[in-house]
Amino acid sequence: MNFLIRLILNAVALLVVAYIVPGVHVTSFGGAVIAALVLGIVNAILRPLLFIITLPLQIVTLGLFTLVINALLFWWVGSWHIGLVVNGFGPAFIGAIILAIVSMLLSFLVREAEAA
DSSP: OHHHHHHHHHHHHHHHHHHHSTTEEEOOHHHHHHHHHHHHHHHHHHHHHHHHHTHHHHHHTTTTHHHHHHHHHHHHHHTTOSSEEEOSHHHHHHHHHHHHHHHHHHHHHHHHHHHO
């Protein structure tokens, strides 16, 4: 059940990103759910590997290169046209940052509602 809630929250966060960031488009809510699922799988598998491969850059930039990795993965998943379309690195960079913030806020709100 927790997985489904997080998936729906990430889909809603993708819809918010598509509304805010020009250059990021979501086809529908179903497309957002599929894109959120694929983005979650890609982040779970490739992000740690890319983090280790780019460890020297991570150290030099004090971890800020993680933002570039997130943007590249967001852009890459958007290039698959599975409900999410990202038009370039700039929208991917801004979209990945906003996605992380909105997803964190929505998760916090749900966690607080469950605790009450």
